[in-house]
Amino acid sequence: MFRRSKSDSPSTTSEPVPQTTAAAERPGAKGRPTPTRKEAEAAARARAKVPRTRKELAAAQRAARAESSQNVRTAMKSGDDRHLPARDRGPMRRFIRDFVDARFSFMELMLPVMLVTLILGWSGRPYLVSIGNTLLFGALMLIVLDAVFLRFRLRRELAARFPGEPTKGTTYYAIMRALQIRFMRLPKTQVKIGQALPERYR
Known part of the structure; x- marks a missing residue:
């Protein structure tokens, strides 16, 4: 009387069973694709360029001034309008x-x-x-x-x-x-x- 019929069994239900993703199955997953080696190296170089101390900041400023002076000297010879003085x-x-x-x-x-x-x-x-x-x-x-x-x-x-x-x-x-x-x-x-x-x- 209170038995389940075959149509009521879980194995034969017509409702779709939601599929769990691999990221949800693994606790602590990042949820994003792992960066390639090239991308990781580019990110590391970008982080290395950011000065962290006053000494590194002064060195970066000196390098920027030297590069700007070199661009101006080159422009004075070639006439490149982008790097000429105002x-x-x-x-x-x-x-x-x-x-x-x-x-x-x-x-x-x-x-x-x-x-x-x-x-x-x-x-x-x-x-x-x-x-x-x-x-x-x-x-x-x-x-x-x-x-x-x-x-x-x-x-x-x-x-x-x-x-x-x-x-x-x-x-x-x-x-x-x-x-x-x-x-x-x-x-x-x-x-x-x-x-x-x-x-x-x-």
């Missing part, structure tokens, strides 16, 4: 450098002329001193005229290539570069004298 960065500054480097300038003769004038002045001979003074005065006149001509042409080119952009400090930047001897200029020259410049510097 005063040399940007398409407008790059164009000004190329514009100055692509033309012969009397201004770059300033230092050699001054050196010759000093040597003639130290000679103690009035005739040579007079020659030196005349040479210096003539060079100064040419440099002033060259600077005025450079400013006029540079402003015209900047208005055509960079319309609407501020040009404050561009004349000073161009003249200071033109006064340097060509092989001493930094960033290094990237164009030859007389070379045609691209229309766009974006």
